[in-house]
Amino acid sequence: MQDWYDDIFNVILECDEYIDEAIKKKVIRKGKLIKKTLCKKGQKAVKGRCAPMKSTERSKRKRSTKKGAIKRKSKASRIKKKRAKSMKKRKTFGLK
Numbered sequence: 001m002q003d004w005y006d007d008i009f010n011v012i013l014e015c016d017e018y019i020d021e022a023i024k025k026k027v028i029r030k031g032k033l034i035k036k037t038l039c040k041k042g043q044k045a046v047k048g049r050c051a052p053m054k055s056t057e058r059s060k061r062k063r064s065t066k067k068g069a070i071k072r073k074s075k076a077s078r079i080k081k082k083r084a085k086s087m088k089k090r091k092t093f094g095l096k
Helices: 002-015 055-074 076-093
Strands: 023-029 031-040 043-046 049-050
Touching: 023 076, 055 076
Parallel strands: none
Antiparallel strands: 023 031, 043 049
16 A cells, blocks of 8 residues: 555656646735735746746847846835835735
């Protein structure tokens, strides 16, 4: 009987690397707690599941992240203050 369980366990471990599941994470958006779907690099969340992005979408996102980085650099002090406020709120929710 123990061998049967070991065989099933080994099959599950082998299949685990092929299964691509989304990770659900608790985040605060607009002052409320919601569950967000996080996917691996090169994938996006579609109806709660991870789907591969097309090449055009990936390249557009890459360009927009570079623009966003430049904008964030100029607004860093404001972002720092807001993050501190957010972390206080997270503590009250019991997240960190």
